[in-house]
Amino acid sequence: MKLNHLNLCVNSVSEAVTFFADIFGFELADRKGDAIAVMKDKAGFTLVLSQLAALGGENPTYPEGFHVGFYVDTREDVDHFFLKLMSAGLASKESSPKSMRGGYTLYFKALDGILFEVTSFAV
Structure with a gap:
């Protein structure tokens, strides 16, 4: 499936x-x-x-923890993505990628507060 x-x-x-x-x-x-x-x-x-x-409806409100996640191939891809977000004004140094749960992950919010994740599990 x-x-x-x-x-x-x-x-x-x-x-x-x-x-x-x-x-x-x-x-x-x-x-x-x-x-x-x-x-x-x-x-x-x-x-x-x-x-x-x-x-004809109402604007969405997502629950705590809801997020949209993307996997990339390498840690360098996550870092490159982070620099792209910094250039677009969507991230700051405080939100830089971190090693967590076996991966290298970047979280950021956009589109009126939707949480996004970009992760690589490459070693």
């Missing part, structure tokens, strides 16, 4: 599209105004971004 898509509710589809394209390299596949965008990564994963307020 393979997970092939996820619908992530966001406050701003436009902001989220730019974020996932610039930071994670997703490409926009389809868009329905301000309500829904479909993005794909190089591995074939589909990320659907929806703005519930544009669909």
